[in-house]
Amino acid sequence: MTKLKHFWFLGIMLMLLSFNINSLSAAENVQDSNANLVNAVSAQQDGVKSPGSDLWRNVRQRNATISGRTQVKGAKSGTLIDTKGNEWRKVRREMLVPYGGYFLLGALGVIALLFIFIKRQRIPNGKSGKTVTRMSSMQMITHWFLVVIVGFMSITGLLLLFGRFVIIPIMGLEAFSPIASASKEGHNLMGPLLIISLLMMLFYYLRHNFPAKGDLKWLFTLGGIFSKKHLEVGYFNAGEKILFWATIILCTLLSISGLLLLFPYYEPTIERTQLALLIHAIAALAIIAMVFGHIWMVYTVEGTFDAMNTGEVDENWAKSHHSRWYKEKTNTAEVEDTDAISTSENDAGGKPSSKNEEGAYS
Amino acid sequence: MSERLEKGLTALRGQMDSKVESFFSSCVNCGICAESCLFYTETKDPRYTPIYKTEPLRKLWKQEYSFWGKFSSKLGFTKTFKESDLADWEELVYDGCSMCGRCSMVCPMGIDIADIIARVKQGLSAAGYTPQDLVGAANRTLEFGSPMGNILPALKAHIKHIEADTGLTVPFDIEGADYMVTISANEVVTFPEYIGAITRIFAHANVSWTISSEAFEATNSGLQMGNNTIATELVGRIVAAAEKLKVKNVVSPECGHAYAAIRWNGPNYLGKKYTFGVVHILELLDELYRSGRIKTSGMETSRMTFHDPCQIVRRGGVAAQPRELLASVASDVTEMSDHGRMNWCCGGGGGVSANERAEELRIQVFNRKKSQLDEIKVETMVTACSNCRTVLEDGLDANDMDMEVLGLTELIADHLVENEALVGS
Amino acid sequence: MIANFIDGPLWYFSLFVFFAGVMLRLGSIIFSKHKVDLSVARGPEAPGAFRTIFSRFLPDKGMYPHIKLQVIAGYIFHLGLFAVIFFAAPHIKFFDEHFLGFSWTALPHWGFIFAAQLAFLGLILLWLQRVINPVSRLISKTGDHISSILTFIVLLTGCLALLESFSSLRLLHRFSVELFLIYFPFSSLMHAFTFIPSRAFTGAWFGRRGIKS
């Protein structure tokens, strides 16, 4: 905390020195306030009315943005104090944190209710013991990579957003400041890896996630969870596709806004930085809530987790939840084989002597 | 602890040396070696991962030799080495590894995995966990001189035919000959053409050679089952015969593991350097060809490829010679995708082909060769190992593939320039 | 109290375990039984050994398509880790003050961040592949997972302490490094050193037979 104090003091001093302030009342206060500033700041903590607050009020001049002249070249160097920062602080304190908190707790509550009241859907006819390959190793690795990154970012992000209200009462100020600092460093460091996991996600999953026949029906019946009607579903059902696209969109938003926040100097106005922050926070909360839902869905449909654990799913599971995919899978195996043979025949027939010339007899 | 296990452990302990120490210290369990092993790529069963096959020795090393093992046994945590730690590995090591050594070429830590597997075999065979067929073959060799029983009469009969057909003589037990030729039982029983071929070639090139009637069998069941005592005895017979006949060189047959046994392992088994040289038949042929003593005429025109026998090429270092020889008699040679030192094994090395229990697996892993062959569409496959030849023919049969398998030596013999002066000399 | 312990005795203890352990283990490779090969060599051993030490940095061409992930992630991780260990400004300063007495150019801050990101990326992917690929899942031992996780923690605590303004974070990093150092000689982390004798042995074996390996 002491460090921040120094920065604050230094900043004010520098600004005061480098600005030509038009306002007369402010100029009057400059001289006698300089020396008192240090005392003023430390006194604030003890609840004593700060003698510097008059100065502050004068410099700030209500909400008018004062533009002055300065030798310093920079986007905002003409602005002494931008009150928008304070407004953002208010939005964050009074809207984002409480409502965000309610939202997350609400989501958790809903999931808890679902866990308690919705019965787990068993594999129809039980496990067959025979399995089909559903996920390649790379698909699984991609998924778990995303999990690791999103997990880490969520924890550090939540600590940054809510930590102040949770950690300080429990562990005290002393503990919170290193935690906050560590969270910030960690969040900034790992963030760019989200972009990589996003690209991997697109690369390994995109082709299964285009809308297909039967998706609408699935949506209308909510996956047949209540109707018990048999639905023809391909590789992914509509719910999974929505999850995929929501993940992609939210992660893209998070990445872009995150990058803008990482490099604020490319952001000319504070409004845009604040907008980026707001988007970042909302998208993050949304994705965390979605992950809760995702976990519940996987839990509630028995046998689904196997796809991400071993990559092999039970045949009965595949037949009942992804019947179209199962049919395609069991047929295409043969189709692909014949394809492969015919193409290699063509190759061999097309250029019979090419391999020959490469022989190692030179 | 049973006596059996005790024996196995003693044998395994005897295998520890600086190599094992550094190999096991380095393995990071990355799993890369699995992709190099045909038993894994064709079955996708992770148990066939090469380094997993060394688990008995690795476990013992970990318990008794590694830092951690020593430390924890000081603290009183000893995990006992169970009999099942050996028994469960018998099938993996003997049926599921052809000792091809492909894994040793790819490990990023440079671990010679095939070498460790050979050491594991020592422990398994000492404890008696060896496939019956291999034990039987070894016993027959000890008793009758060959894994297929007493084949000297069969050999003599073939030679009579050859002599009648060609008018040449096959010299037996000649003292002071330049080359003493050894033969593998498989060549006598299945591919007797080989003997005719070398007879013609040597006559053509005017080589002084002989066969010892006491020790012509070159295969070594002791090496295949991982029993150094038997292996030493068998190599010892050849060495004794060579010393008795005072020959300058011993010629190993095409057979891959026989070459490894005589050329590379023999001196170490016996603990002494040889007084004679050992050459592989292809090395000898290549030398004769280069020095102009073998003249060939005519070219095979069918589309051909060469299958590299692992023990001769990758583990034996005879890689350039077969190619040069083949190019001298064949005009249309296409290489398989991974050829030379990275060639895929036929699947029958290391005693797998002698082990009936492993047949199904062997046919399954032949798919590797099949896909290699499918890529290049050849009519004839040439190789230089009678064991590979039998295994390849089996595999081709099982897959209904119509392809001829030839031995390189016979191919050369078929293309010798007719030299009237030599006939009858 | 704890701080003094971590900065003082524990640090020296871990250094001692690390150096003594590595020396002992390398010693046990060098001084245990060497079998002399009596067969007539076809080629010289030393060049083969030398060659293999370097040739195994690159995967075999035919193998590469099957082991892409291990190779790429492996390289990313090891290069990142190397850069982070030896070219981070605080580390150079630390080496300079405590061990070496000289320093070299450090990575700029952004370079450090980038290297750390590479190291994390590679490490996470490698570890996931260890758990997910059926082969490495079967053959991996507890020790391998401990090694991966310890490395991750060391990297992470290091990066969390980047601001260098909290002694608690620095201590956490130091403590995890100490655990890492103590664990090192007991585990397959030793491969950082033993890959050289390993490759050399195999290279010599193949060199003797006249094979490039």
Ligand code: SF4
């Ligand atoms: S490739 Fe080498 S290091 Fe990797 S698991 Fe196999 S033996 Fe171990």
Ligand code: SF4
């Ligand atoms: S020697 Fe060949 S068969 Fe045996 S484990 Fe290695 S690659 Fe597989």
